[in-house]
Amino acid sequence: MFSAIYSYALSHHLLRPPFALWLALTLTIAIPATSHAQETVQDTVEAVVPEWPDDSLGRRTPRGTVVGFIRAVADEDYTKAALYLNLNTPEGTIKDGAATAQALQRLLDQRSKTLPRSWISDTPEGDLEDDLPPDKERVGTAEVANETFDLLLEKTQGPAGGPIWLVASETISKVPLQIEAPKTAVVESVLPEYLTETRWGGVPAGHWLAMLLIAVIAYLIAWGITASLTFVINYIWRKTKDEPTYGFIRAFSLPVRLYLAALILVVMSQRLGISFVVRQRFSEFTIIVGLVAVILLLWRLVDAITNFSQRRLVQKNNMSGISIVLFLRRGAKIALLVFGIIFILDTLGFDVTTGLAALGIGGIALALGAQKTVENFVGSVTLIADQxxxxxxxxxxxxxxxxxxxxxxxxxxxxxxxxxxxxxxxxxxxxxxxxxxxxRDRFLFAPVLRLRYDTTPAQIQAVLRALRETLTAHPKIDKTSARVRLTEITSDALKVEVFSYVLTSDFNEQLEIKEGLLLSMMDAVNTKGKGFALPVQQLLVSQDGTGMGDAKEKRL
The missing domain is CATH 2.30.30.60 (SH3 type barrels.)
Structure with a gap:
């Protein structure tokens, strides 16, 4: 799937900043699922495909064919390189395979874009998830006479059985045998003779040194571009000096610089005639740099967003909200770091499926052991959300x-x-x-007064009027809710219920108001009536026939 996406981008010239950022982020998120799918396919293949003898040239898989061809042309062994080509083209069988291999090398040096080695399938069946037939594999694109075409591999039957992957005949038929390397290629014209004659890995040493120099120049150019853009934006848009705008612009500066440097490195290496062998080795490096740029951009955006949210929460004195923001920031950064490491290892060719399986099992065990922790975290989120x-x-x-x-x-x-x-x-x-x-916006004031039994009805009415006047005269009493009523005649007292609200939200103030009201009500009961009823116990003694008595208590 990765190779299909990358090849589509190459063939349609989509490797520009917006698309590439999306591509890197999409592939980062898709790594676990794709790795799992590839593992399933591999398990199935291993279960049903018989064991074939190893191919001496390593052509059992698409990746082995590409790597073997690169090694052969690096050693300038074009006779061996021809063994990686399907020379049976629709126009007829090509006799001079070595010349064809050399022509293909020149085409790849000048006008090609190939997939990184780790993105090429390393299974005998190839990538079954691309949009090609099962016996075809896309490994890049090339250009001849302003016409772009796919570099394809095709699966053939080996002499000893089993698949043999070769450069497809339809690709070979499009390679012009008379293509010549540029006579005035920049990298060849400026290199000293000893750097051209000295070869590292089958390539002139000057190409490796030139690639490193181009990387430094590309970064300096990218730095100049981003610095100029930042200066222009700050000059035109004055608001960039204030947070959070400045934080967001600063978050984009370094990631965009790294991505531009990687893009400029790829373009300059092609234009200056760097060997495709060197470019193939550096292709994984450029992809990793692009991924680091995307991860760094997301990392800085997380910081900018959380810093902005934290300042707003401090202004609102929401300390609990700050705790949530800090926790989410740490979680997002850990997730970015984990996905970044997984993608980098996969780009470098490491098998990450075993590690992902271990992480999955460990995650399940951790989740089971941390149920209370998760429950408490959800509870804290609920407290923050509902407040x-x-x-x-x-x-x-x-x-x-x-x-x-x-x-x-x-x-x-x-x-x-x-x-x-x-x-x-x-x-x-x-x-x-x-x-x-x-x-609480107000306090309830609802005492129950107990009057003596010997209080007359006239005195009760006088007490009720005095109590009502006490309530209505106070400025802090809600007049609409205030009421005083004789509600019950009990066995030992006459109950008068007072109900009202004290219009204050301060606890100490309501205590002061309550104290004054109770003192006024005590005075009204004592002056207008007979006072408060007190609990009284009456002891009744009766004699039975034996002279023994029973004692009974009665509350008055």
Whole structure:
């Protein structure tokens, strides 16, 4: 699948910054699923395909064919390189395979874009998820006479059985035998003679040194471009000096610089005539640089977004929200780091399926062992989202009453009235009944007065009028809810219920108002009536026939 996407990008000239960023990010996310799919296909193949003898040229897989051809042309052994070509073209069998291999090398040196080695399938069946027939494999693109075509491999039957992958005959038929390398290629014209004659890995040493020099120049050019763009943006748009705009621009500067450097390196190496053998070796490096640029961009955007959110939460004094933001930032960075390492290892050719399986099993075990931790985290998210409490609120949670001191990722701490600290896990906290006294807009004032039995009806009415006047005269009493009524005649008193709301949200102020009202009501009951009823016990003694008595108590 990776090779199909990359080849499509090459053939349609889509390797520009926007598309490449999307491509790298998409492939990063798709790595686990694709690796798992490839592992399944490999297991199936291994289960049904018989064992063939090893091919001495390593042509059993598409990757082996590409690597073998590169080694052969690097050694200038074109007779051996011809063994990696399907010379039976539609026009007829090509007799001079060595000349054809040399012509293909010149074409690849001048006008080609090939997949990185690790992106080429290393299974005998090839990549079964691309849009090609099962016996075809795309490994790059080339250009002849302003016409771009795919570089294809095709699967053939080996003499000893089993598949043999060769450069497809339809690709060979498009390679012009008379193509010549540029006589004035820049890299050849500026290199000293000893760097041209000295060969490293079958390639002139000057090509390797020139590639390193081009990488440095590409980075300097990219730095100049990004610095100029940043200066122009800052000059035109004054708002860039303020946060968060400055933070977002700074987040883009270095990643864009790295990506531009990788893009310039690829383009300059092709234009200056660097051997495709060297470019093939550096292709994985450029992809890794592009991936690092994308990861770095996302990393910096996470920092910019979280810093902006953190400042807003500080302004709102939402300390619990800051804890959530910091936790999410750490989680996002760990995820970016893990995906980046997986993609880099896969690009370098390492088998990451075993590691992913181990991570999956370890993740399941960790999830089972951290159920309470996850529950507490979900509880903290619920507390932040619903905000039933905030730091500084006086509340009652279950049987615990106190002031909220901290809402953390795992637990919430309350300072009780006895000055002790109670820590409640957020999972339990969010599932209990929470009574928040801090949001109370008024206080209920509803005492029950007990009058004596010998209070006359006229005195009761006088007491009721005095109590009502006391309530209505107070400026802090809600007039619409205030009422005083004789509600019940009990066995030992006459009950008068007072109901009203004190218009204040301050606890100490309502205590002061309540105290004044109670004193006024005591005075009204004592002056207008007979006073308050007190609990009285009466002892009744009776004699039975034996002279023994039973004692009974009666409350008056």
């Amino acid at each position: 039933p409490i905030r730091v500084g609120d006086f509340c009652k949670v279950g049987d615990t009453t106190g002031t909220v001191e901290q809402i953390g990722m795992r637990s919430t701490r309350l300072r009780t009235t006895e000055r002790t600290v109670v820590t409640i896990p957020n999972g339990d906290f969010s599932s209990q009944k929470i009574e928040n006294f801090a949001h």
